[in-house]
Amino acid sequence: MEVIRPSSGAAHAAPLLRLAGIQKRFPGVHALDGVDLDLHPGEVHVLLGENGAGKSTLLRIIGGVLPRDAGAIYLDGQPIEIRSVHHARRLGIGMVHQELSLVPSLTVAENIALGMWPTLRWYLVDWLAIERQARWVLDNLGVKINPRLRINQLAVAEQQLVEIARVLSLRVRILLLDEPTSALPEQEREHLFAVLHAMRDRGVSIIYTSHRLGEIHRVGDRVTVLRDGRKMGTWLVAETDEDVLVRMMVGRELRELFPKLKVAIGPPLLEVSDLGGGALSDVSFTLCAGEILGVFGLRGAGRTTLARALFGLQPYERGTVKIGGRPVHIRRPQDAIRLGLGYLTEDRRQGLVPHLQVPPNMTLASLRHFVRYGLLDHQGERRTALHYVQELDIQPPILSRRLLFFSGGNQQKVALAKWLCSRTKVLILDEPTRGIDVAAKSEVFRLVGELARSGAGILLLSSELPEILAVSDRILVLRQGKVTGIFSRGEATQEALLKAATELSEGVT
Ligand SMILES: Nc1ncnc2c1ncn2[C@@H]1O[C@H](COP(=O)(O)OP(=O)(O)OP(=O)(O)O)[C@@H](O)[C@H]1O
Ligand SMILES: [Mg+2]
CATH class of the missing domain: 3.40.50.300 (P-loop containing nucleotide triphosphate hydrolases)
Structure with missing residues (x-):
């Protein structure tokens, strides 16, 4: 050593x-x-x-x-x-990788100690020592995560912290x-x-x-x-x-980093009332056609839980959801997709198939648009893929390249294109610009703006204040699963959002 x-x-x-x-x-x-x-x-x-x-x-x-x-x-x-x-x-030399490389089925402590588990006599693994070490490293990093949880029980931000902690412990x-x-x-x-x-x-x-x-x-x-x-x-x-x-x-x-298109706001598309259960309590809001509704909150505030509940990945216990004025029950992602919902998850690996080439990855969520007389329209699929490769400047612009050979940011662009081309009515974007470079960010928001102009409603979950402030029509703030404010574009400032996101968070259980 x-x-x-x-x-x-x-x-x-x-x-x-x-x-x-x-x-x-x-x-x-x-x-x-x-x-x-x-x-x-x-x-x-x-x-x-x-x-x-x-x-x-x-x-x-x-x-x-x-x-x-x-x-x-x-x-x-x-x-x-x-x-x-x-x-x-x-x-x-130690490295923290861009793509998380933790073992999802092992605990936080086991991942931190991976490859150098301390042993007792007779090669018994010293589980207590593993846990003690993990606690020490996490404390050092100022992070409160239970070392006994499995990685697949953690949010992406928490996984990233564990990944960092693992390397810092070397x-x-x-x-x-x-x-x-x-x-x-x-x-x-x-x-x-x-x-x-x-x-x-x-x-x-x-x-x-x-x-x-x-x-x-x-x-x-x-x-x-x-x-x-x-x-x-x-x-x-x-x-x-x-x-x-x-x-x-x-x-x-660069001319303008976060362009904002002027779009007329239409009728309500998505109406959520008193959604509760799990980490959410009484969440209510309306998303209209043409609107970009920002959702801001600190880690653990319930943003991703809200998105998952709306997309049928996690059941909610109370409340109603209406789409286009009709009450709906979304129990599975298939229901959500059929009702015109799309969800770009915060973890891009959840929606992509690394061993496939670019076109099938992009059309995964909209295959039915590419089926003619029961056959997949490969030409159409390639045309669409090429369009987004050019719009988002995906590099290198080679359709036949398998996804895993693209750089991290370019994979994220493919994940985004998948939902941009799916013609969904309500699109939920969870940290859509994660890992994307400055020039591509402005392209992403230009495309999202055009989608809104074509009548879609966008729910933009982001922890990037400058972005969310620049592109949202209204911003909803969550704190501990509750809506603590809905700000119009004119009212929203960094201070106001942060205040709504943090106030009273101490002392409340
Ligand atoms: N294993 C691989 N096989 C083929 N091409 C690869 C491989 N790894 C990287 N590349 C290519 O090499 C180039 C540089 O990629 P790299 O991942 O180093 O970019 P980066 O600067 O880290 O980008 P990002 O900000 O998107 O993470 C890209 O064109 C990428 O497609
Ligand atoms: Mg990279």
Whole structure:
């Protein structure tokens, strides 16, 4: 096991890790083209780039997950081959992956200890020690999650915290974090940054990728931008600003990040009254045709529970739901889809088939539109897929490529296209821009706006205040399963929403 060495004067120290001329090709894609990178002891180095720029590929090479095609890696000035994940770990390199890699059927504690379960005599696993260690790591991260719960009982944000906790529990000198905050709400992000800074001050070097541009100044010391597999440059975070970085990433100026189309609001589409049971109590609201209704709340406020209840994934005990003025009973997702509901889940893996190509993944929820005389209309399916590949700028634009070979953000775009092309009347979007780069975000909201203009109603669940404020017509705030406010576009401000989301949350049981 490597020892963590304290360091001082990080900026002037020799690089701990140096990458020189790294090359990586995949069939049809030059993912990394001669990338150089220096990582100093005790720095947080942010890696920025659009979806598919090569960030994850670079981290995977350092983490021993992928071999490189050419180029050199030096650790402590010595050339080195990082042969496997296991080898990387022995060198003191740990990685938090973009796609969660936990074992769903094991508990939180078992996942944190995975691969190094402490044993008692006769190889008996020391379950108490496992639980103690998990509690210690989670406490350190400032996270309240019961280590005895199974991963599949946790929300995506909680899973992400466990994933981070697992790697923090290893003693590493180099920590690679691939979009660790994509599912995390504000409070938890703050905790994570505090933990990362404490590690940095102990001399740990961190490489960090993110699509939340706002975090860079809070978390990073230096930043490197990749575009199409090439390095555009490295800057001190304190000496650069968002506009410069965006221009470097995207290669052009972005006009408007979150466009808002003017749409006439129509009759009620979805009417929910006194919905209750489970984590919800007496939730009532109306969603009209053409409307984008934002739903805001902190982690655990009941947003995803509400979405699941409406989509028939989780039964509700009380209350009524009307669609188009008619009372309906939604017991299963099939009922929901038949009634014209769509649901983009917060976990994109829930709605996609990784081994299939792009077109079938996009048309999964609308196959019946592509059946003619009982046969699947492959031509039509491909035409539709191509349309969305172009609209959302899915890279690389190769329909025959299996989904699992796309970068994380591009997979998210496919998940979104699946619902955009399904012509649903009521679309529930749970964190739709998770992991999506800045340019794609504005495309996503432009398409969502057009969907609303065509008469659909959109329920937008988001923890991104700037986004939700920019695109919603009204915003509903949930706290502990209750509606604590519904704000019109004019009334809604960051302060008002946060206040409604947090007030009284202490002391109330
Ligand atoms: N295993 C693979 N097989 C084939 N192509 C791949 C594979 N992994 C990555 N690629 C391709 O390499 C390119 C870089 O992907 P990478 O995942 O590194 O991007 P990224 O910068 O992490 O993007 P994102 O922000 O979307 O996560 C993409 O074009 C991607 O499709
Ligand atoms: Mg990635």
